[in-house]
Amino acid sequence: MQIVAVQHVPEIRPGTNLSECLREAVHRSGWNLQPRDILAVTQKAVSKAEGRISRLGDVVPSAYSVSIARRVSKDPRLVEIILRESRRIVRLRGEVLICETHHGFICANAGVDESNVEGAESVTLLPKDPDRSARILARELGCGVIITDTFGRVWRDGLLDAAIGIGRVPAFLDFRGQTDPYGHRLRVTLLAAADALSAAAGLAMGKTAGTPAALIRGFDWEATDDTSAAAMLRPAERDLFL
Amino acid sequence: MQIVAVQHVPEIRPGTNLSECLREAVHRSGWNLQPRDILAVTQKAVSKAEGRISRLGDVVPSAYSVSIARRVSKDPRLVEIILRESRRIVRLRGEVLICETHHGFICANAGVDESNVEGAESVTLLPKDPDRSARILARELGCGVIITDTFGRVWRDGLLDAAIGIGRVPAFLDFRGQTDPYGHRLRVTLLAAADALSAAAGLAMGKTAGTPAALIRGFDWEATDDTSAAAMLRPAERDLFL
Known part of the structure; x- marks a missing residue:
């Protein structure tokens, strides 16, 4: 399996044709997308293309936001x-504000992010329906697509990229039910493939190089319509750790 | 970055010279280990080589273990x-028993595992000091080494491999403090590199193929003595999510 950052992705703005942009960048990086390739794309790139950008100046914070903002030392408009x-x-x-987003992701600042956005007072929001965004990109690009974002974890320091939207690629x-070489039946082994790929792709992309996509080639997977990042979310009542 | 499962690893038993075994397997897989390579090795392989195997028949469960075993429907000797x-x-x-190990890892069954072990009544324990095991392997192999194990997560379904021991490779x-292409200072971006590599390596190895190692080549890293998986553990009082 190879995982390489895609170079030559231009500045993405609201209305940018993201799939065209990515296909062209992959091509200029010396690759041609194949059906069994997986393209990992950051939330940031997708959000910008979809116009999921808010300007602090356009927001009037509620009294509640002002009070929360005071507790976490943030701009009340950002908290709003x-x-x-x-x-x-x-x-x-x-100074940390961890929220559950409307999608069900649990992350710092509900995924609202100031980094890698043009304009000092602009922030990106997560895509409205990242699974839908990923499915559309997958169809347009003719390969697997994973939209990634960077998450903190419980019990361990450091952040990992994980899947927030999936197109074609199994989550x-x-x-389970297979046997190891000694004949033991494996009981509970369901690997979070899309998250593992996201984590490695995030490492390949880095955080400062302006490379919002990575190409994954040589991973053995079968395309499926029955996939989503939403299905990876574990409801609290089924959570074994909480 | 390339991540490939290492084939041709023979059955590992207590006393097996693991580094020799792995070097030979990498060689037979068509590679030669280089200083900037990273070898991800499963806990299982390391534990077997170090003789960290217990036989259920050798254990007399305490009354406490018997009572816990009844609650989780497990063999009292296994619970012991x-x-x-x-x-x-x-x-x-x-039927789930999640423990904090003496190392501080929080995982199902304290990392005690029945799969991929010879003998119906044998289980492996985690290495006593996985960071030390990884450092020794790294020195003997002349490359980076990450010892991995498979963990459940909070909030998300599916398991991910993570680092339980690290030699040479930065965790x-x-x-932090670097700037994005727009001049914003990145504030809290500390990527869990060793865990991201472990996750992808775990995917490359699979669970049933008898491939307890993966070679990672082309990841950009600097060797360091100041690294450990223990340093990735976040004490509960600093945990932002709990």
């Missing part, structure tokens, strides 16, 4: 935007 | 072994 993207606040601690590799 | 490897029980739910890629 974050709370509009949130189903609930999961944790307030120090999981399911080894 | 699990609890000996544990600092505390984190969660008991259904994190630190982008």
Whole structure:
């Protein structure tokens, strides 16, 4: 399996034809997309193309946002935007505001992000329906697509990229019921394939190089319509760790 | 970056010279280890070579283990072994027993595992000091080494491989203080590099093929003595999500 950052992706703006842009960048990086390739694309690139950008100056914060903003030492207008993207606040601690987004992702600032956006007072929001965005990109590009974002984890330091939208690529590799070389039946081995690919792709892309996509070639997968990042979310009542 | 499963690894038994075994297998897979390569090796392979195997028949369960075993429908002797490897029980739910190991890893059954072990009544324990094991392997092999194990996560379904021992390879890629192409300073971007590599390596290895190692080539890293998987563990009092 090869994982390489895609170079030559131009500045993406609202209305940019993202799939054309990515195909061209892959081509200029010396590759041609094949049906069994997987393109990992950052949330940031997708959000920009879809116009999911808010300007702080356009927002009037509610009294609630002002009060939360004071507790976490953030701009109240930013907090207002974050709370509009949130189903609930999961944790307030120090300057950290962890929310559950309307999609069900649990992440810092509900995925609202100031980095890698043009304009000092602009922030990106997560795509409205990242699985739909990924399916459309996959159809247009004729390959697998994973839209990634960067998440903190429980119990371990450091961030990992994970899948927030999936097109064609299975979310999981399911080894349950298969037997190991000694004849033991594997009982609970459902690998989070899309997240593992996202994590490695995030590493290949880095954070500062302006490379919002990575090409994954040589991973053994079968295309499926029955896939989504939403299906990877584990409802709290089924969570074994909480 | 390329990630390929290492074929031709023979059965590993207590006393097997693991580094020799792995070097030979890499060679027979058509590669030669280079200083900038990283070899991901499963906990299972390391534990077997180090003789970290327990036989259920050798264990007399305590009354406490018998009572826990009844609650989770497990063999009391297995529970006895699990609890000996544990600092505390984190969660008991259904048939799932999640423990914090003496190293500080939080995982199902304290990492005690029945799969891919010779002998019906044998289980592997995690290596005693996986960072030390990884450092020794890295020195003997002359490359980076990550010892991996498979973990469940909070909030998301599916398992991911993560680093439990690291030799030479940095645990994190630190982008903090760097600026994005728009001049924004990145504030909290510390990527869990060793975990991302572990996750992708776990995918390349699969679970049933008897391939307990993967070669990672082309990842851009600097060798360091100041690295460990232990440093990736986040103490509960610093945990933003709990």
